[in-house]
Amino acid sequence: MSHEQHPNNREAEEGFRPADLITDCTRCFGLCCVALPFAASSDFAKDKRGGDPCHNLQPDFRCGVHTKLRDIGFRGCTVYDCFGAGQRVSQLTFGGRDWRQAPETAKKMFEVFPVMRQLHELLRYLAEALTFTPAQSLHGSLRSALEETDRYASLGPDELLALDVPAHRARVSELLLEASELVRQDARRRAANPPKPRKNVGRGADLIGAKLRGADLRFANLRGAYLIAADLRDADLRMADLIGADLRDTDLRGARLTDSLFLTQAQLNAARGDASTKLPSSLTRPEHWSK
Structure with a gap:
């Protein structure tokens, strides 16, 4: 999985750290390798159902073929990024109890993971938008949206699964678009020869x-x-x-x-x-x- 350096360099908001959005497979229970399905294609060498562990997943939850994924037909694995959702679900939402030791948690853990991934993706974009100086008039709204999204991500498994993530995502997306327009309009005004x-x-x-x-x-x-x-x-x-x-x-x-x-x-x-x-x-x- 990719390991991204987060672009935001501002001081972390209370309860939120940009570092939390960097994928750390060492603290995750291999959730992307189990929870997610994939179909045989140019990105994956074979089919896998959601909830079934990838045959390359090791007992320590690490990938046994990580260094040669592209060579053996698993290019899709190399482009996926959970934005830190995996370690949050593993270590916080489920308190460090993995699905092998506590199999009764498996189904719900795998259902929660894609929900958390969406929330962490939004956190990543909101954190970047808060670095945009031309969008300073929106910083209060962006900060509120970030804090709200982080509160959602801190909920328990049942509450996470009950969230209306598409509705929240739509609201955040409009705010991000507004910030983007302010930045791009400002840059265009200052450009000598805008296209x-x-x-x-x-x-x-x-x-x-x-x-x-x-x-x-x-x-x-x-x-x-x-x-x-x-x-x-x-x-x-x-x-x-x-x-x-x-x-x-x-x-x-x-x-x-x-x-x-x-x-x-x-x-x-x-x-x-x-x-x-x-x-x-x-x-x-x-x-x-x-x-």
Whole structure:
């Protein structure tokens, strides 16, 4: 699983630490390797039902083939990031009792994990948004949303499963979009030669396989865009909103991603790049990228 350095450098809110959003497999009961299903595809070598332990999961809850996942057909494992949800469910929600020693907890633990993962993903985005100076007018609302989300994540198993996560996510998403617009508008105003909006490039756009080499996509809203296998070599994506954008097999060689908004390590791990790809300082160049 990916180990992301969280981009937020502000002081932690009471009850919340940015470090809690960094995946720590050593403190997790292998939840992503058990709770989640996967189907045989280009990302996974075989089928697995949700709730069934992966055959590569070791007694210590570590992956027995972690160093060669891509070589043996489990690329999907290398791009997944729980944003720290695994260790929170393991160590806090269930008090350190693992599903092997306490099998009666297994079903509920596996159901809680994807709920926690969604909450931690929102925490990650909210923490980043709180670093946006042009969105300072929203910092009070963003901080309140972060604290509310963290309170939800601190609930017990039954309360977590009763949460209306889609409704909460929708409210937070609108707030994040508002913050993004303030940041991108401010950057566009200050830019010497801002690009004109490109036709068919926007929120949720279908850009699968699109030929966008060298495109100036600064300040673009690419939230939820499908960029699978798109050619973005040498493209300029500074200050572009990439929250939820699908970057599987996207060619980012030479692309400029510094200051991109809401870019995650998992998105980079799913893409292709090289040593000339310019990244935010908070993210790590994937090991499988070309040199």
